[in-house]
Amino acid sequence: MTIGVTVLGSTGSIGRATLEVLRRHRDRFHVVALTGATNAELLAEQARAWRPAYVGLAQGGNTDCLVEAATRPDVRIVVNGIVGAAGLEATLAALRAGKRVALANKETLVMAGDVVTRAAREGGGELVPVDSEHSAVLQCLGGRPPDHVARLILTASGGPFRTWTPERVARATVAEALNHPTWRMGRKITVDSATLVNKALEVIEAHFLFGVRYDQVDVVVHPQSMIHAIVEFVDGSTLAQVSAPTMELPILYALTHPERRPDAAAPRLDLVAAGALTFEPIDFALFPAYGLGRAAGEAGGTAPAIFNAANEIAVERFLEGALPFGRIAPVIGAALARHVAAPADTLSAVLAADAEGRRLALEAACS
Numbered sequence: 001m002t003i004g005v006t007v008l009g010s011t012g013s014i015g016r017a018t019l020e021v022l023r024r025h026r027d028r029f030h031v032v033a034l035t036g037a038t039n040a041e042l043l044a045e046q047a048r049a050w051r052p053a054y055v056g057l058a059q060g061g062n063t064d065c066l067v068e069a070a071t072r073p074d075v076r077i078v079v080n081g082i083v084g085a086a087g088l089e090a091t092l093a094a095l096r097a098g099k100r101v102a103l104a105n106k107e108t109l110v111m112a113g114d115v116v117t118r119a120a121r122e123g124g125g126e127l128v129p130v131d132s133e134h135s136a137v138l139q140c141l142g143g144r145p146p147d148h149v150a151r152l153i154l155t156a157s158g159g160p161f162r163t164w165t166p167e168r169v170a171r172a173t174v175a176e177a178l179n180h181p182t183w184r185m186g187r188k189i190t191v192d193s194a195t196l197v198n199k200a201l202e203v204i205e206a207h208f209l210f211g212v213r214y215d216q217v218d219v220v221v222h223p224q225s226m227i228h229a230i231v232e233f234v235d236g237s238t239l240a241q242v243s244a245p246t247m248e249l250p251i252l253y254a255l256t257h258p259e260r261r262p263d264a265a266a267p268r269l270d271l272v273a274a275g276a277l278t279f280e281p282i283d284f285a286l287f288p289a290y291g292l293g294r295a296a297g298e299a300g301g302t303a304p305a306i307f308n309a310a311n312e313i314a315v316e317r318f319l320e321g322a323l324p325f326g327r328i329a330p331v332i333g334a335a336l337a338r339h340v341a342a343p344a345d346t347l348s349a350v351l352a353a354d355a356e357g358r359r360l361a362l363e364a365a366c367s
């Protein structure tokens with residue numbers, strides 16, 4: 001019997017990479033359900049190729065089909081490749097139904113970290129990261145207990161603007177922001193990588209996934225994207241996970257953890273061809289949204305949900321050509337400044353904060 005897998009967001013970058021991994025590992029996994037929202041044609045094509053028991057097209061904010069796809073009894077693993085807050089209900093429902101959630105959809109862990117981790121504990125579900133940095137941490141930890149860990153170091157490529165002046169970055173075009181040096185991804189996360197919001201989201205994601213304090217999560221810029229994360233242990237030893245930048249490896253690992261499967265198609269490490277691996281600190285003046293995100297994480301409560309919602313609005317406006325790149329961070333900052341912090345221990349509190357963050361960001365973007 002092979003393992004049943006649901007792929008939420010199968011038409012996106014993570015979703016398509018997941019289907020490629022599943023195609024190579026058909027002897028172990030089969031696709032039970034696929035969902036998409038924006039590309040009905042590709043979804044239909046995938047449905048013809050995979051013949052899943054269930055296909056859902058999410059439209060008009062209706063998440064019922066996502067929850068249905070994520071909680072079917074014939075599903076063991078749910079790969080959540082949805083972008084943004086829309087992925088939250090399906091993650092919660094899958095965890096409450098005792099499924100493994102292979103989570104790429106980091107926004108929902110950021111906005112509702114306490115609610116999501118509680119759903120996993122109570123429902124017997126399991127949260128396994130797909131994000132390459134967090135997969136790297138999980139692999140370096142290798143099941144060692146939390147009190148062995150001193151610090152996590154996540155790497156950041158630095159995005160396309162790493163060597164630019166702040167003045168030039170402020171005027172960056174959509175095409176320039178979408179021109180990521182090392183990763184090919186969906187539009188929203190590519191813009192998040194240009195502002196380094198993505199790295200702030202990942203710091204918060206690491207806090208909730210691994211139960212570490214914020215002062216235990218450092219970030220270093222590493223433009224070659226070969227080392228994905230480093231774990232420093234209490235005795236001063238460090239372990240790093242190193243591999244060519246492909247999402248197929250962390251996706252496969254999220255499906256098989258803690259086991260590994262042979263994957264002949266995976267790129268092999270060639271250190272000589274890789275050349276020099278370099279590291280630099282984050283320039284906080286060049287990437288102001290990164291500092292805002294870290295501070296929101298440290299503030300806790302609903303602040304991360306506000307940060308995430310405001311960023312989603314700002315990025316949407318930027319991609320529509322309605323907001324300059326340099327206004328993304330100020331819009332997020334304005335939303336965070338106007339919001340009154342509250343606990344984020346229930347789904348309704350999180351959803352209210354998400355709505356408030358969107359409203360505050362729209363106000364700031366239009367003023």
Ligand code: NAD
Binds near residue numbers: 185247
């Ligand atoms: P994408 O834009 O390529 O794909 C998003 C998918 O979500 C599509 O299938 C789309 O149809 C679906 N979707 C969008 N809005 C929806 C809605 N309202 N309801 C239901 N489905 C909806 O994005 P992506 O690059 O694949 O990223 C997906 C998630 O994975 C994001 O959270 C991103 O941060 C994370 N992630 C991506 C990568 C990567 O390499 N692409 C790496 C790490 C983490």
Ligand code: MG
Binds near residue numbers: 131132133202
């Ligand atoms: Mg990442």
